[in-house]
Amino acid sequence: MTPHRITSLDQLAVVYPNPVAPASVIKEIDHVDANYGALIAASPFFVLATNGPEGLDCSPRGDQPGFVTVSDAKTLLIPDRRGNNRIDSLKNLLSDNRIGMLFLIPGYGETLRVNGTAVLSTDPGLCARFEMAGKLPACVMVVTVEAAYFQCSRAVVRADLWNPAVQVDKRSLPSAGTILRDISARATEAFDGDAYDKALPERVKATLY
Template sequence: MTAHAITSLDQLAALYPNPVAPASIHKEIDHVDANYAALIAASPFFVLATNGPEGLDCSPRGDQPGFVTVRDAKTLLIPDRKGNNRLDSLKNILFDPRIGMLFLIPGYGETLRVNGVATLSDDPELCGRFAMAGKLPACVIVVTVESVYFQCSRAIVRAELWNAARHVDKPSVPSAGTILRDITARHAAIETFDGEAYDKALPERVRATLY
């Protein structure tokens, strides 16, 4: 522990002496109203935070805007689309149903935060509501909403997240194939990984396995 480690609420309060703005409190409600429902309907992407026996997990979820359905003011329905089958989020939900969600809307400064508890359902009728490209989700995440509030735009503005001119030049960062090649190269028991072939096949594999 360093001499400057913050270990108490009093220390934290001393660093942030300004009172909480009233709007920061009033914006939080325990249900999805018409305005918050409109934001969810406009969002094609959210991040799902869960907790499990092996620790925390944060997973990206995305589809066409409106893929998260507001069944009623206290309930959200989320189809679990095809992924890597690690099932980190789903296993965590079975262990601890508490979840956090952060919705993003391209071009919109504010984000939306939803906290609640989740269950998993493979009800055929429910899954049938979310068919895409002739395929059904394996299950649907049913979220009972406990709190909803928007987050101000400062983080998005500072990051210039929606500024196309700031988009990364892909060759300037490691590709998925490069990452896998270099990691597997450290393990003698794993045969040599062809990162270039992986990168070449990846776009078509993603397109073919979206649903």
């Protein structure tokens, strides 16, 4: 074992000796108040974290701002929009209903973290509330909030996340088709990555909901 590996709380305390800032404690509440509700209403994107027998999962969720509804101070409603049908997050929730969310708002430095538990509902009336482009979500996640708190802007500022001048030219990175082609090259039947890339933009548009 490397001598520099941290393996105990005492060692961790040595590396991080400063006391917790008062604001870091004050900001955490067990519900969604008016301020945190305003952040959720403005957010078009969050990252969803779950845990299950097959391991951890962290997946992106996005739609128009307000797609996550604050039903009451302890309850969030989240439509499950169309995806790749791996449904890793949903399978995890069936065995471990704990959930973590990190909300981002374009142009806003702070992020919002919400932890709680979730159940999946196919209630027709509930799903109908989230109809979009004539399509209903397959189910709705009903989240019971246990903790909500904002995260300071340091990470977003360091990343210069909302600066359009530093956006990466997508042509400088491997495309989805290239990734699939190269991975499948080890299989018996190669994947047509060029055809995948060509069809992808229209397929995304046609299958958003």
